[in-house]
Amino acid sequence: MSGSRPRYYLTTPIYYVNDVPHIGHAYTTLACDALARFMRLDGHDVRFLTGTDEHGQKVANSARAAGMDPQAFTDRVSQNFRDLTDAWNFSNDDFIRTTEARHIRSCQAIWRKLVAAGEIYLGSYAGWYAVRDEAFYGENELQDGPDGKKVAPSGAEVEWVEEPSYFFKLSAWQDRLLAFYQANPDFILPESRRNEVISFVKGGLRDLSVSRTTFKWGVPVPDDPDHIIYVWLDALTNYITAVGYPETESESFQTYWPADLHMVGKDILRFHAVYWPAFLMGAGLEPPRRVFAHGWWTNEGQKISKSLGNVIDPVELVEKYGLDQVRYFLLREVPFGNDGDFNHQAMVNRMNGELANDYGNLAQRVLSMINKNCQAKVPEPGEMTGDDEGFLGSAHGLIGQVRDAMEVQAFHEGLEAVWAMIRAANGYVDAQAPWKLAKEDPARMGTVLYVLAETIRHLAILTQPFMPDASARLLDQLAVPEDARAFACLGPDHALKAGTELPKPEGVFPRYENGEKTEEGE
């Protein structure tokens, strides 16, 4: 538990178990993982949640198509998502499944709260429903599909549904939601998405159907088991279940709620930024502090879809290029929040250019020179020039820039700041030419190599959230102890100690050449 450390609670969406995990799922969790690791290294008590969304018509249909009982089906598919967290080295603290007893209890508790608060009433629904999105749509939102059928804006086919249903009085929340967005300007990021949500809410809200009767795969409505709770109310509630709801006085709930961040894809922003805060406030709970909607990936310029057969398997991707390489690419390639295109050439360019050439080469040449010319020990720094001090000062200042970027989930900017330093360090190597100093002025060579090694220590500490394995190997090569790798150890107080023995350097950034990844770095 937190003690005096600030807490940071962040969540991924919970993934539908109708499908195998693909790059889109891995991407959302990766962004959270980098942030979770960053916050831990920055001294926070982090709680990082992911999991699977297992109820509803879509999952029930998939189970039927697989000829399986829904529980057995969800057990199997949920495991694929757990396997992904291992394959991608995700550092989540919990993995929730909506079929767990803790969650069913929590869903029924929030339902009762909403009923007691007069937010839910019984009526009947007649309208359009898209099973793929598990969402209701108004006639005015629909378009004509290719075969004359109506489709939702997402492209999902809709069907006409008529059934008794409980409703949540969403229409009464318009002004309170608008006031909430106004009072919390950073609640929805990026800003363009915030504007979309505000104009949607300004357009007027209809009461929301929150129960279904035509199938059974869901959490029963308390006291009316003919109904099951609408899958989105069920799913969103996972974020409070995992921190102990309905025990709102528990230490866990008190510590971690409200969540600091719900990370979501742009397609599911409305559920998180409109319905969810209304449900929470209706139940007397605080809304989360932020919802960030990221963009979508295409594959070589094409929309990713099963029917096009171009789904990117996240495990195969990592086998092909390496985990740290893929993690770096996805977080660096696009300004976080925008759509991005996954293409082989762009991946290889970043892997060979920015990782192997810029970062890898910097570390390799500095560590090899130390190995060769300084008896494999951290060199003794002599008197520093103003330039040396200015240079080290920039390395010390880097955390401030990266922190500012991470605060607003601008991963690409954090990485750009780190790479500006890497490029500057390579420039410093060229300008100081320590290989020449080896003969002409060994004392000065020691100072230059010390400044560079200390800079690499800063870089490797800062790249840990993005590339945990490669960064750890670099820190091993600088003999930085495990307990001196947190951001509190940046700066001069924990500087490398002259005379510390260093292991033999080896490359940590493979290249991609002639159709395959090289075994090790240059």
Ligand code: MSP
């Ligand atoms: N079960 C709901 C979420 C409930 S959260 C209370 C759901 N699940 S999902 O499995 O369909 O999608 C999960 C996430 O994957 C979404 O954030 C979605 O945006 C993301 N992606 C799916 N395809 C994607 C891409 N092609 N690119 C990037 N992310 C995409 O929605």
